[in-house]
Amino acid sequence: MEGKPQVQIPTVKLGSQGLGGAIWNIQLPLSHEAGCSVIKEAFDRGITFFDTSDVYGQNHDNEILVGKVLKQLPRENVQLATKFGIVMSDNINLE
Numbered sequence: 111m112e113g114k115p116q117v118q119i120p121t122v123k124l125g126s127q128g129l130g131g132a133i134w135n136i137q138l139p140l141s142h143e144a145g146c147s148v149i150k151e152a153f154d155r156g157i158t159f160f161d162t163s164d165v166y167g168q169n170h171d172n173e174i175l176v177g178k179v180l181k182q183l184p185r186e187n188v189q190l191a192t193k194f195g196i197v198m199s200d201n202i203n204l205e
Contacts, residue, residue: 117189120157120158120159123191124148124161125161126161127163128140129144129176142171142175149179153183158189160190161191163192163193164192164194
């Protein structure tokens with residue numbers, strides 16, 4: 111399109127749902143620190159597109175984790191996707 115920048119979306123992306131904290135009351139094996147390390151390592155290996163959501167973890171924990179790491183990376187080299195709109199409840203039934 112004329113006058114608009116062309117955005118290139120990388121083929122390889124990193125989804126962060128399983129990185130640190132609990133999801134829907136299911137405890138995950140990775141600590142917050144380990145999740146941060148995974149994101150840093152992914153960037154060091156060439157991954158520049160990261161996906162998060164306000165419902166990954168409790169109290170926006172995943173978005174906070176991803177944001178903490180991305181503040182340490184060159185912003186012009188990073189793409190970020192997120193989602194919103196799902197309201198979670200403590201009464202969720204995963205069966």
